[in-house]
Amino acid sequence: MAVHEMNNPELMPSTDKDRDINIWDFTMLWAGMTINMGAFTMGAQLYPGLSPWTIIGAILAAYAIVTSILILAGDIGIRYGIPFTVYIRSCFGYKGAKIPAAFRAIPACFWFGFQTWVAAVAIGKVLEMWVGYTNTTILILIFGVLQVVNAVYGMKAMAKFDWVAIPALTILIGLVTFWLLQTNNATIGDVLAAPSLDNGSFWFAVMAIAGIWITMGLNSPDLTRKLERSRDHSSKNFFIRNRKPFIAQITGLIVIGSGILMVGMIGGILTGTWDPIEIVLNSMSSPIVLILSMLTIAFAQWSTNTAANLMPSAYILMNVFPRLNFAQGVAISGAIGLLMMPWVFADNLLWFSVITSGLLGPVAGIMLADFYLLRRGQLNVNDFYDPKGPFVYQNNYNLRAFLVYGVSFLCSLVFINLAFFVGLVISVVGYTLLMKPIAKPAGEVVLQTES
Numbered sequence: 229m230a231v232h233e234m235n236n237p238e239l240m241p242s243t244d245k246d247r248d249i250n251i252w253d254f255t256m257l258w259a260g261m262t263i264n265m266g267a268f269t270m271g272a273q274l275y276p277g278l279s280p281w282t283i284i285g286a287i288l289a290a291y292a293i294v295t296s297i298l299i300l301a302g303d304i305g306i307r308y309g310i311p312f313t314v315y316i317r318s319c320f321g322y323k324g325a326k327i328p329a330a331f332r333a334i335p336a337c338f339w340f341g342f343q344t345w346v347a348a349v350a351i352g353k354v355l356e357m358w359v360g361y362t363n364t365t366i367l368i369l370i371f372g373v374l375q376v377v378n379a380v381y382g383m384k385a386m387a388k389f390d391w392v393a394i395p396a397l398t399i400l401i402g403l404v405t406f407w408l409l410q411t412n413n414a415t416i417g418d419v420l421a422a423p424s425l426d427n428g429s430f431w432f433a434v435m436a437i438a439g440i441w442i443t444m445g446l447n448s449p450d451l452t453r454k455l456e457r458s459r460d461h462s463s464k465n466f467f468i469r470n471r472k473p474f475i476a477q478i479t480g481l482i483v484i485g486s487g488i489l490m491v492g493m494i495g496g497i498l499t500g501t502w503d504p505i506e507i508v509l510n511s512m513s514s515p516i517v518l519i520l521s522m523l524t525i526a527f528a529q530w531s532t533n534t535a536a537n538l539m540p541s542a543y544i545l546m547n548v549f550p551r552l553n554f555a556q557g558v559a560i561s562g563a564i565g566l567l568m569m570p571w572v573f574a575d576n577l578l579w580f581s582v583i584t585s586g587l588l589g590p591v592a593g594i595m596l597a598d599f600y601l602l603r604r605g606q607l608n609v610n611d612f613y614d615p616k617g618p619f620v621y622q623n624n625y626n627l628r629a630f631l632v633y634g635v636s637f638l639c640s641l642v643f644i645n646l647a648f649f650v651g652l653v654i655s656v657v658g659y660t661l662l663m664k665p666i667a668k669p670a671g672e673v674v675l676q677t678e679s
Contacts, residue, residue, distance in 0.1 A: 236550045239543065241609055242309035242453040249454045251472045253387035257451070258480025260390035260531030261444070263397050263488050265346045265504045266339055266577065270437060271492025272502035273578050277428025280420045280493060286430055287489050290437035291482045293648075295474075297445035298481070300596055302473050303466065305452030307605070312447045312540070313547040314612050316591070319598045319659075322615060323624035326548045328591045328633065333541040333561070335443050335584045340537040340565035342574070343529035344372045349505055350525035357519065368566060375530055376562040379538040380555045383454050386534045393531045398484075400524040404508065405491050407521075412498040422497045432582065432645045437489065439581030441481070442588050442648065446595065447540040448473075503574075538562060586647035590636035593655030594629055601660050602667040632658040 249257070274283045304315055312332070317325040345364075348371050352362035378389055409415065444451075452473055463469045495507040508521045541564075542557030552560070573580060599605060611617040621627070632655055640651035 236546050236552075238554050239311060239314050239546055240613070242305075244457065246309075247454055247456050249383055249387060249451075250456050251476055253384070253391075254451070254455055254472065255476040255480045256390040256394055257383065257387050257535050258476055259394045259484045260386070260480075260534075261536040262481055262485035262532070263394065263401070263528045264343055264532035264536075265525055265528060266343060266440060266532075267437075267485065267488045268492035268495070268504050269502050269574075269577055270440065270581065271489035272496025272504075272507075274428065274433050274436070275422070275493055275496045276424045277426075278430065278433055279424040279426060280422055280497065282424075282428075282430055283433065283493050284486075284490065286433035287437055287486050288482075290434045291441075291485060293434070294438050294441040294445055295477050295481060297442065297592055297596070298448045298477055299470050299474055300600070301445055301592070302448035302452040303470055303605070304599060305449030306455070306457070306469060306473070308607055308609050309453040310609060310612060311450045311453060311543050312595075313544050315449060315599070316595055317612050317619050318603070318607075319594050319626065320629045321621040321624045321626040322617075322619055324621070324626055324630065327630075328588075329544040329547055331587055332443060332446055332591065333544045333564075335580075335588075336537040336541040336544075337561055337565035338568055338570045338580070339440075339443075340372075340375075340533050340541075340562060341568050342570040342577075343533050343537075344368055344375065344566065345571040346504070347371050347526040347529040350522040353505060353509070354519050354522045357515065371526070371530075372562050372566055375533050376538065376558055378530070379534040379542075379558045382554075383451070383535065383539070386539075389534070390531050393527050397524055397528055397531065400520055401488065401491055401528075404521050404524065405494060408495055408498055408507070414498055416494075419494050419497050429645045431649075432578075435585045435645070435648045436578045436581045438648055439583075439585035441485075442585050442592060443540070444536055445592055446588060447543075450540055450543055451535070537565070541565075582644065582647055586637060586640035586644070586651050589640060589648040589651030590633045590655035593636065593652040594632060594659045597656045597659045598663070598667070601656070602663055628662040629659060632662060 271283065271287070274286070278286070301312070304310065304312075313325065313329045316328060319325070320328060345368055348364050348367035351367050351371065352364050355362045355367075378386065409419075455472060458469075458472065467474070492502075492504070495504065496502055499507045501507060504525055505522070508518065508525070538558050538561050541561035542554055545557040545560055546552045546554065599607075611619065619626070635658060636651045636655040639654050640647040643650045
């Protein structure tokens with residue numbers, strides 16, 4: 229295996245100079261990722277199968293699970309500065325790591341394409357009102373290119389965009405909610421008391437919501453490796469060491485993310501449709517408010533796509549094809565997302581999200597078991613970039629990890645309503661038992677962490 233295959237410069241451990249994202253930028257990044265129409269649509273599609281209060285319970289349970297995984301996985305980036313696609317070399321082998329990483333890239337590209345389509349349709353409605361003409365295909369291409377260009381300039385550029393977009397989006401989403409209630413002569417109390425069929429599954433809902441973010445749970449090190457370190461970043465106290473990402477994710481993910489799902493639920497209950505564009509068109513009587521609402525829908529996709537979808541898939545592509553740079557990885561990821569035409573599957577987002585949670589839950593379990601239970605948080609970072617290091621296993625593939633992954637995924641399909649839980653638990657137990665005889669924690673060696 230050639231050295232360049234292991235040591236793509238953009239996948240090397242982040243230096244202190246690279247860590248230029250402060251806690252406020254980090255919070256805005258998370259807020260930007262959570263304000264998206266995929267979450268809005270998910271909240272709307274859960275009704276009438278579940279009651280409003282049950283949906284709210286599922287939202288809070290899902291985000292509690294996701295935040296826990298984000299913090300646990302993010303500690304890898306805080307301490308060692310290595311991205312997800314590099315860390316899983318220790319789990320699956322130097323070459324084997326490319327396979328689960330590719331599975332992670334599928335939903336990233338899917339959601340990029342879907343949300344770009346939503347934005348293009350929303351902008352198209354504005355153009356129809358202004359000039360009487362629109363072309364969705366052209367708008368998809370234009371909006372896709374704009375997002376790619378923004379992402380190419382890195383997390384700092386994404387955060388700068390979010391500082392402008394998020395306050396405006398928050399205000400406009402509040403106005404949309406107000407107009408929905410006013411137009412339908414309803415109150416929040418009426419929404420919460422809405423009758424339901426009660427034929428849905430609470431845990432299926434939890435898995436569907438968590439499935440949107442389990443992808444970012446895996447890529448949490450990609451974000452935290454860019455976060456400014458505290459003076460006590462080397463503290464042995466886990467909570468002190470990770471207090472910055474915890475605060476940012478409580479605010480940006482749980483508070484903002486739960487809010488956008490609940491707004492989607494309100495829209496679904498009051499209008500009977502999950503489509504955010506149809507909800508706005510049927511509820512907004514003022515042309516100005518209607519135009520602002522459509523622009524809100526469009527730019528909400530931008531704030532999510534850059535950090536949550538383009539950046540992770542770009543890192544994965546750079547690991548699979550080491551000669552790529554970040555800009556090329558972002559551009560290819562965007563092109564794949566559009567070629568997938570995910571809008572064709574818009575009526576089945578719940579199922580796509582649940583299957584995603586079953587596909588990636590075992591990867592999360594294996595990754596966390598490897599770091600916490602087997603290596604006890606102690607890594608020799610040089611091992612991850614040494615083609616003759618300890619992660620060669622069987623011809624650069626760890627067959628034990630793939631056996632555990634396959635069994636975990638199949639079991640998650642059998643128990644589909646508990647897909648994520650089943651895959652996570654079986655993978656943690658199975659990987660720990662099979663790997664314990666051969667995996668040993670290393671003496672901590674941090675590579676290139678000083679600027």
